[in-house]
Amino acid sequence: MSLFLVNRYLGEEEDGNLSKESRSQALLAKLQQKAKEKQKQSLTEEGQKPPKERTKKQDIKKKRKDDKDSSEEPEHNKKRKSEAAAVVVTETDEPIEEEKKKQTSPNEKRKKKKKDQSVKSLPDTPVAGRGGLEETGEGEKKTETENIAPEQTTEKTPAPTGFTVLGGFDNKPVQKVHRVLPQWLAQPDVIHRDIKGHLVDISEIHGLSALLVKKLQSSGIQNFFPVQAEVIPAVLESAQQGLLIGRGGYKPRDICVSAPTGSGKTLAFVIPVIQVLMERVVCEVRALAVLPTKELAQQVCKVFASYAEGTSLKVVMLAGQKSFAAEQSSLSELRGGMRRSLADIVVATPGRLVDHINKNSGFSLEHLRFLIIDEADRMIDSMHQSWLSQVVKAVYRPGSGQEAMSIFRRAEPAHVTAASLSPPQMPLQKLLFSATLTQNPEKLQQLGLHQPRLFSSIHSQSSTISTPSSTAEPPHTQGCFNFPQGLTEYYVPCTLSKKPLLILHFILRMKLSPILCFTNSREAAHRLFVLVQLFGGVQAAEFSSRLSPADRKKTLKEFEQGKIQLLISTDAAARGIDINGVKCVVNYDAPQYIRTYIHRIGRTARAGKTGLAFTFLLGVQEKNFLHMVVEAGTPGIQKQIVKPESLKGMEARYEQTLQELANVIKDEKTK
Numbered sequence: 001m002s003l004f005l006v007n008r009y010l011g012e013e014e015d016g017n018l019s020k021e022s023r024s025q026a027l028l029a030k031l032q033q034k035a036k037e038k039q040k041q042s043l044t045e046e047g048q049k050p051p052k053e054r055t056k057k058q059d060i061k062k063k064r065k066d067d068k069d070s071s072e073e074p075e076h077n078k079k080r081k082s083e084a085a086a087v088v089v090t091e092t093d094e095p096i097e098e099e100k101k102k103q104t105s106p107n108e109k110r111k112k113k114k115k116d117q118s119v120k121s122l123p124d125t126p127v128a129g130r131g132g133l134e135e136t137g138e139g140e141k142k143t144e145t146e147n148i149a150p151e152q153t154t155e156k157t158p159a160p161t162g163f164t165v166l167g168g169f170d171n172k173p174v175q176k177v178h179r180v181l182p183q184w185l186a187q188p189d190v191i192h193r194d195i196k197g198h199l200v201d202i203s204e205i206h207g208l209s210a211l212l213v214k215k216l217q218s219s220g221i222q223n224f225f226p227v228q229a230e231v232i233p234a235v236l237e238s239a240q241q242g243l244l245i246g247r248g249g250y251k252p253r254d255i256c257v258s259a260p261t262g263s264g265k266t267l268a269f270v271i272p273v274i275q276v277l278m279e280r281v282v283c284e285v286r287a288l289a290v291l292p293t294k295e296l297a298q299q300v301c302k303v304f305a306s307y308a309e310g311t312s313l314k315v316v317m318l319a320g321q322k323s324f325a326a327e328q329s330s331l332s333e334l335r336g337g338m339r340r341s342l343a344d345i346v347v348a349t350p351g352r353l354v355d356h357i358n359k360n361s362g363f364s365l366e367h368l369r370f371l372i373i374d375e376a377d378r379m380i381d382s383m384h385q386s387w388l389s390q391v392v393k394a395v396y397r398p399g400s401g402q403e404a405m406s407i408f409r410r411a412e413p414a415h416v417t418a419a420s421l422s423p424p425q426m427p428l429q430k431l432l433f434s435a436t437l438t439q440n441p442e443k444l445q446q447l448g449l450h451q452p453r454l455f456s457s458i459h460s461q462s463s464t465i466s467t468p469s470s471t472a473e474p475p476h477t478q479g480c481f482n483f484p485q486g487l488t489e490y491y492v493p494c495t496l497s498k499k500p501l502l503i504l505h506f507i508l509r510m511k512l513s514p515i516l517c518f519t520n521s522r523e524a525a526h527r528l529f530v531l532v533q534l535f536g537g538v539q540a541a542e543f544s545s546r547l548s549p550a551d552r553k554k555t556l557k558e559f560e561q562g563k564i565q566l567l568i569s570t571d572a573a574a575r576g577i578d579i580n581g582v583k584c585v586v587n588y589d590a591p592q593y594i595r596t597y598i599h600r601i602g603r604t605a606r607a608g609k610t611g612l613a614f615t616f617l618l619g620v621q622e623k624n625f626l627h628m629v630v631e632a633g634t635p636g637i638q639k640q641i642v643k644p645e646s647l648k649g650m651e652a653r654y655e656q657t658l659q660e661l662a663n664v665i666k667d668e669k670t671k
């Protein structure tokens with residue numbers, strides 16, 4: 001590393017015959033002589049220094065200061081400036097075109113940025129360790145500077161005066177650091193995004209029992225979706241040698257799946273898990289699915305239960321729907337002084353799961369074979385609850401008497417060695433699923449994956465976007481998220497006061513119902529709900545933490561049955577919820593993070609169907625939002641303009657409603 005290279009001054013080896021001491025004395029004298037000369041020289045230079053040189057020094061100082069200032073600007077703002085010009089716009093879009101003209105081209109900007117970086121990097125610490133990506137919760141922001149090392153430093157630093165430079169400190173080109181993903185992340189097994197074009201007949205997937213095939217058919221499933229056709233055989237293969245031992249005695253590889261919303265990920269784990277567990281003899285908890293919310297746990301539990309029907313497998317949910325005691329008694333019973341498990345498959349939310357691990361002595365995970373983490377990126381973010389470490393601890397808890405002696409004993413996973421494989425381990429396999437699975441190795445590391453295998457419908461390399469309106473080189477984009485193929489995205493420029501009118505226009509005039517409409521807070525959801533109700537003519541409901549779990553369940557059911565035209569929700573319904581027949585999603589409030597956007601719009605265009613997603617954007621939000629969506633790799637977002645004339649007929653009634661709304665909200669507050 002050239003930054004830490006110290007070239008020792010060895011002196012001039014003139015006379016090999018001189019003794020060691022006399023040679024060092026001669027060297028010392030020489031150095032002192034040189035130092036004196038330098039001192040003299042610098043004194044005379046100080047007196048004669050032309051004003052130009054001094055200003056040059058000041059310039060450098062100023063430049064450094066400027067660079068520092070610019071580095072304090074948020075990274076996403078810098079990128080926005082360079083990339084907003086490449087937004088995909090399929091309608092003629094004058095404001096955006098003008099914006100493009102005002103800005104310098106992305107190429108120029110990037111060049112300028114790189115140059116800036118090279119100046120900044122001079123006194124910096126080594127960059128090799130900064131190759132990873134930075135994430136913040138839902139909003140995964142990938143910063144260019146963290147992936148790209150400073151470019152070659154071509155500018156020469158001014159020769160310092162007043163001291164002697166020992167050795168050569170010529171600026172050497174610093175090598176550019178590229179993001180290097182581990183092989184399993186960089187080269188996934190590819191899943192086709194086009195569901196309809198890549199259906200696989202269920203008879204083509206081997207290893208499924210006649211009972212399961214019949215169940216699938218009776219649920220109307222004749223073909224597997226691409227994600228299922230890839231993942232089901234992989235899970236079945238890992239359990240080929242039976243439940244207790246991995247193939248060839250090895251621990252099976254963990255499986256990560258990143259596939260678009262609505263692509264059928266649930267069946268991709270439900271079917272193989274049921275198939276493998278069907279042959280078990282003793283009832284013990286062998287599969288545990290962890291989901292972030294009650295509603296999702298309920299949904300997945302329902303699917304497990306429907307496919308376990310007709311087998312001896314028992315499915316239990318731990319999500320706080322029932323009292324702790326009721327959940328406890330559904331998990332195990334005491335018979336003849338012995339604990340007996342009543343559950344093979346447990347579907348849980350992390351909080352309740354940890355409660356049972358810590359407080360329920362009848363809950364054992366010592367036989368766990370499959371740990372399924374759905375909405376895995378979100379579950380990693382909630383890792384501060386340390387639910388995973390508690391699960392792992394419970395799995396490898398030293399067994400009671402017999403088990404400790406048995407060949408199926410368990411030990412915390414360590415490196416694979418001949419000794420660690422003998423006797424064979426009872427494996428725990430992790431199965432991770434998400435539409436927005438993180439690629440941040442640091443985050444994934446928290447999961448302690450064993451030789452993971454990734455199935456993904458996106459390539460980890462940057463994808464490109466073709467813009468109908470421009471043939472310019474596409475901007476740098478991570479292009480790393482899954483968008484369902486049947487989805488058409490729009491954004492609707494609007495003002496704050498026109499938003500409610502727009503949503504009414506969508507339902508009453510454009511007949512787009514059923515609409516699932518997202519706001520950024522439960523207060524906003526409630527306010528809009530009251531307003532729409534007061535306006536009249538629309539069957540509306542709200543969905544947020546204001547409602548009890550029972551009311552939320554009822555609301556979702558009614559929405560699915562078509563009794564509700566407009567469901568106004570917080571992000572409580574943004575992830576994973578599978579509601580049949582949602583034609584249209586409206587982001588009434590623009591989402592702040594790309595993950596939120598992808599999950600929200602993923603409530604439509606599910607299972608290979610088509611769907612529409614509209615995002616209402618205020619003028620100030622446009623640039624940031626479009627930049628975010630383009631960078632995520634959207635196949636295209638179109639501008640939809642609603643002309644003011646279209647809203648005219650509703651305005652008088654709307655004004656009146658606003659007044660009524662103020663009174664209602666005031667009343668509610670006083671209550």
Ligand SMILES: Nc1ncnc2c1ncn2[C@@H]1O[C@H](COP(=O)(O)OP(=O)(O)OP(=O)(O)O)[C@@H](O)[C@H]1O
Pocket residue numbers: 220221222223224225228259260261262263264265266267434435575576577578602606607
């Ligand atoms: N092979 C299939 N044939 C027909 N329909 C299917 C098939 N597989 C899944 N589906 C249906 O597709 C819909 C979406 O499936 P699922 O909820 O599993 O998607 P997902 O990938 O988990 O979505 P999300 O990422 O939003 O959670 C469900 O209604 C499901 O019943």
